[in-house]
Amino acid sequence: MKTNLKLMLVAGARPNFMKIAPLISAIKKFNNSTTRNEGKSRVARAQALNEIDQINEIDQKDPINPINYLLVHTGQHYDMAMSETFFHELELPKPDINLEVGSASHAVQTANIMMRFEEVCLKEKPDWVMVVGDVNSTMACSLVAAKLGIKVGHVEAGLRSFDRTMPEEINRLVTDALSDLLFTPSEDADQNLLREGIPAIKIKRVGNIMIDALIAHLERARQGRPYNRFELREKNYVFVTLHRPSNVDDEGPIFRIMDCLIRLSKKLPVIFPVHPRTRKNFIQFGVLEKLNSHKDLMLSEPLGYHDTIGLVDKARFVLTDSGGLQEETTFLKIPCLTLRPNTERPITIKLGTSKLTSLETLDNDIENVLNGYSRIGQIPELWDGKTGERIIEILSEQANN
């Protein structure tokens, strides 16, 4: 047992939590198997304690661990429904440090994360800062770590929409340019990075980390049958999520989306968990009441992970502008109409069940899906539930070299 690593795991916004959970599981598995091999069964020690908090404490902090980690929550998302619910469902430990930055403009939020994260890095001196996805927290923390000479690992590296009007695209470009190891989900991501001049040796294709969480939680999500709670029948409703600034920040698109949703709900019941950004804009542009007046158009609060997966799994189709849902529907083989002009996840279109759509083509695309013209698709290589383990193996090998 040579590895002696201190990782700092960064999570900030809702789509980060299901990417961090598999990393933590993989660290625990690695530590348990390594120490067990050395005759120190940590599982037995934890069981003897019979106290879940103490078990978690030991899991993270035991000096015999070959890999120790600290979990930092930036506080970019802070509502119970956007954060705590996911910690609970994904069985994530309480963050060691919460930077509590909250919402603000991009510059202010990014700057606040950087100022607070720098202090944490100076105090804790991790070997690696591990960031996931493409939110502001991802970019802010990689920038701080790179400037302090701390190694950066980016999970979900290499995705490109080639659309710099998306804040996430800027975050991806900056984070990837600064990372020491770039963990990619698919070959297109490797090609993007190589084209940008990232040395091949830094690029590690490990698969899709979010699918690790999906596989781990699918059974529990199915058992919940959340569609019953909304009085929906299997394969007889549409699951909708929309939160991209390009769709929900301006009056023009908002009004057109409202009309589309009302038309759609006359064909099939719609369940639409509304993101806080979207709700704020529905209220600002005065459309919330009208949307709420259609009984087959059900607007709900943001849903937890299990409810979301459980509803997606039994939907007739999904209409979304989310990145993660394009991948989850591909894995679950549910048709997905993605209301965006481009995607950083082209594999979900080439191999999976996703199709890009627009407000002009949506009605036609819906007809096609309802008439059965949608692909069953294939699950891409390495979307197999073992991505977290592959990442931890690679980090351990690096430490031992």
Ligand code: UD1
């Ligand atoms: C962020 C990510 C986006 C991701 C999305 C998932 C960036 C640039 N964007 O977008 O990539 O797809 O999260 O949800 O990082 N708000 C609350 N409660 C919360 C969080 C936010 O009410 O817990 C409201 C605030 O009014 C805030 C607005 O939502 O101003 C937007 O939040 P923000 O984190 O800035 O961006 P998202 O749209 O959530």
